Amino acid sequence: MGALLCSDCSHAPEDVPAQPMSDSRGASRPVAPSGASKFLLQVKLFQRLPETELPTLASACEPKTFRSGDKVITEGDVGDAFYIIRSGDASVSVGGKEVAVLKQGDYFGENALLRDEPRTASIVAKSELQTYMISRTKFEEMGLREKLDFPQRKAVAGGAIKELEVKPPSPKTAEERKLMVQALRNNQNLQSCVSLDDKQVAVLVDAAWKETVPIGKELIKEGDLNADYFYIVQSGKFSISVTQTESQAQSANAAQAAAQSLGIVSAGGSFGELALLYFAPRAASVRAVQDSVVWVIDRKTFKSTLAKSAQDTVKDYVGYLDKVQVLAKLKPDEKEAVAKALTEMSFSKSEDVFQQGEAGDAFYILVEGEVAVIKDSTEQTRLKASGKEAPMFGERALLTKEPRIATITVTSETAKALVMDKETFEMILQPLDELNKRGKDAPSAVKKEPAVRPNTGSQKRFGNIERKHLKQLGLLGCGGFGAVELVEHVENGNTYALKALSKGYVVKSGMQQSVMSEKNVQLMCDSPFIVKLFETYNGSQTLYFLLELALGGELYATYNKKGLFGKEPHAKFYLAGVTHAFEHLHSKKIVFRDLKPENLLLNEHGKVKLTDMGLAKVIIGKTYTTCGTPDYFAPELIASTGHTHAVDWWTAGILLFELLSGHPPFESAYPMQIYQKVTKGIHKVAFPPKCRGPAEDLVRCLCKKDPSERLPMKKGGVANIKKHMFYKGFDWQAFQDLTMEPPYKPQVKSKKDMCNFHARKDDLPPQVPYKEDGTGWDKDFATST
Known part of the structure; x- marks a missing residue:
């Protein structure tokens, strides 16, 4: 296989998306299907078939030959076949420019066996090209799609409690500091994800410590759970490599073997940047090929450096709160707690922030734009945000839900406000009228953790x-x-x-x-979804x-096995379930953070249910742990600037795109490449035909880079999704009442029927021996013996 990989073309570079192929002017030649077997095990997709099905797969292979100069595929076409090259060379070009050459043993088009995908490259035979071809029709007729195993995409987490070994900073010369600054600036993976200013870079350089690494030492081991440090090379060299799979190791293709060496890092280079963002096993091994010296930066220091800018923002917010008369009796730490819990909300021109006569439940601080105060249909005054002024309105809502005495209407093109509702205020402190009645020496009312409110009974x-x-x-x-x-x-x-x-x-x-x-x-959860x-x-x-058991199977495997990608009624139904689940969670201040088809289950009736609360958390204001599944990461999660429940609505947009197109919009072979695409934005994504129209508009409205501009975060909330054109004619009441007929009903023969699940023990997460550590962290876990 080639050294440059993508998800569907074994020799195409990363910026060339998956290329499902079909033949053009292909001529058949009688070759025994059994000759294909040695190639088939090299294909990642076919490694997920039971070994007993390999002869069936081989019998589905049809020899196809192309003459030199034949166009095998044209950019923009949609294909339905998979190819393995038996002999010959083929040119891969994008926009008329050659980007790769495919050779014997390379393959392309595996995704075409599962779904329609538009071609994003052209492929032309450079010599006589002999291939094995499998059509999607044949693949499905033989029942092979149903027998595929679809492993879950793994979530990653921040590892908040884990104590890292952090050594004291080492002394640094001016030249050493310069080398480290340049290394941080030149690390494209890091720079594309996180915006580091000069002050933050200086803090990281100050905190770094020096280590010597003798030749031959493996500084990073692939799969290691101790993945907590980022390294800058002061002197020496390091090789980066990944382990070959069994099929790769058996291959005689030298190019394939070479693909496992990912390069050399010399003085001034750096590696391990993923460890700064979150906890995840190391993706590659790094070994010193010379006696070397490195500078080390740990994740904790990196995260705290980024959080410092958020602390500066909180100070600004406290300054706003100092001017709010009804909050005059709050203590400094109480105002800081309120400032941390303020959330941003965006408005458009002519939109009402609230209307005269409606019950008040939140107060607002205007930080961008201008609004008019209108009473009895007459404009009373205008309030405008500036660098020095942040006007406030609606603050009495923290005391009582009395009717609004005026309408606030946006007069600028856009406006942004900081918002605090009465319920949130009382979760982090207590009712404001009680705080105002207390004595001067009363203790602070700040709660260490937001109140967890289990269901009644x-x-x-x-x-x-x-x-x-x-x-x-x-x-x-x-x-x-x-x-x-x-x-x-x-x-x-x-x-x-x-x-x-x-x-x-x-x-x-x-x-x-x-x-x-x-x-x-x-x-806390009590929802049928x-x-x-x-x-x-x-x-x-x-x-x-x-x-609770849901025997209909995971939505991810169901979509792949049943070929449901692109079916709009199905996407509407499952996104509606997610919308109701999120509405329930968010009403309880819970953010989910790990939406993906793997975390959606179907019961025996075909109803959809959200599962796996492993990364869910009660959040008041913002939280800073980077966690979730990389394909679904939101921009603020990557940048470590703090996130709210708006992150869930981003993932809802990604889900809709995936259900309609067959893949997430920012899909790439490596996490850092995903993050680079996410940072560029949804407007850079090419939407396939099945994801256009109202669906595309909804995806774009959910995947706004600014969290406050995402559709459900604006005035109207979740109702904005329900009213969107994508859901025109959809009976939301019937869906909520569970009377709507699901678009797909799985086959479940009994309450012990596991036919819709095909988990493998090879996919089990690590089992690490545990010895009681005396902290008692798990003492309140059990509800039963």
């Missing part, structure tokens, strides 16, 4: 199912941090999903707080969640 449903009464029946799925099994209650025959987390891996990755948050979030929690258990090595 939720405790009554716990403690009824003991783990010893559960019998394991089989593996349902594997996520980034846990595995899920089908279990049966041996006494009453009820079946459930049992999610198991390795306690050692939880501690290793610093996810203790997240796991406890997952339990608390599940306690969210998987229900029945019990939690605490074993010596494992934590368990006993969850």
Whole structure:
């Protein structure tokens, strides 16, 4: 295979998207199908078929020959076939410019066996080109699509609790400082994700420490969980490589073997930047090929440096609050807590912020634009934000929900306000009228954690199912941090999903707080669009969640196996379920942060349910942990500038795009390449035909770079989605009442039927031995024994 890879063309460079191919003027030649077998195992897609199906796949191969100069594929076409090159060369060109050459053993078009995709390149035979071709029609007729395994995309997390080894800063000469500054500036992966100003760069340079690395030492090991540091090379050289797969190791193709060496980093270079953003196993190995010296920067220092700008913003907000009369009696730390919880809201010209007579539930600080104050249809005055002034209105809503005495209408082209509602205020402090009545020496009312509000009567449903009464029946799925099994209650025959987390891996990755948050979030949820929690258990090595069973399968696997990509009624139905689930979560101040088709399940009736609260969190204001699934990362998540529940609406837009097109809009082979595309914005994305019209408009409205401008974040909230043209004619009431007929109903024969799940033990997350550490972090986890 080639050294430059993409998801669907084994020799195309990263900026050439997947290329499903079809033949043009291809001539057949009788070649035994069994000759294809040695090529098939090299294809990533076919490695997900049971080995017993390989002969069936080989028999589907049809020899195709192209003469020199034949155009195999034309840019812009849509294809339905997959090709493996048996002999000969082919040129890959984009816009008339050659970008790669394909040779024997290279393949292209695997995604065409699953879905329609427009060609983004042309391919021409440079010599006589002999290929094996498999058509999508043949692939489906033989039932091979149904037998494919579709592994989940893994989520990544920040590892908030984990204690990193941070060494004291080392002394630095002026030349060393200059080298480090240039290295930080020249690291394109880092610069494309995070905007570092001169002050932030200086702080990182100040904090770095020096280490010597002898020749032969592996500084970074592929798959290592201790992925916490970024390195700048002062002197010496390092090689970067990835492990070959078994099929690659067996290949005689020298170019393929060479592809596993990713390059050399010399003095002035840097590596390990992904570790600065979040916790994830190392993606490659880095070994010193000379005696070397490096500078080291840890994730904690990097994150705190970025958060410093947010702290400066909070100080500005406190300055605004100092001018609010009804908040005059708040203590300094209370005003700071309020400032941190302020959220941004965007408005357009002529839009009403609120209207005279409606109940007040929030107050506003105008930071951009101009508004008119209108009472009894007569304009009273205008308020304008400037560098020095941030006018306020509606502040009495923090005391009472009395009717608004005037209408506030935007008169500038756009406007932006900081908003605080009464409920949020009371979650972080307490009712304002009580604060105003207290004595001067009363203690601060700032709460360390926002109040978690379990469902009324939720405790009554716990403690009824003991783990010893559960019998394991089989593996349902594997996520980034846990595995899920089908279990049966041996006494009453009820079946459930049992999610198991390795306690050692939880501690290793610093996810203790997240796991406890997952339990608390599940306690708060009570929606038919969210998987229900029945019990939690605490074993010596494992934590368990006993969850509602949804035997219809994951939406991701269902879409791939049933060929549902591009079907608008299905996309509407599943996005509607997500919309209701998010509306429920956000009403409780919960942000989900890990939407993707893998985290949507279908029950036996075809109803959709959101699952896996592993990264969900109760948030007041902003939070700064970078976590989620890279394909669905929002810009503010990548930039580490803090995010709110607006991040969920970004992921809803990505989901809609994927359900209609078959792939996420910023898809790339490596996370950093995804982040670079996300940073450029949704306006740079080419929308395929099935994703145009009202669907494209909705995706763009959900994927605004500014979180405050995303459709549900504007006045009207979730109703803005329901009223969008994409949902014209959709019966939202019937959907909410669960009376709408699902567009697809899975086959489920019994409450033990696992036919819609095909998890493999190879995908199990790491099981790390756990030894009680004495902190008691898990003591309140179990609801039953």
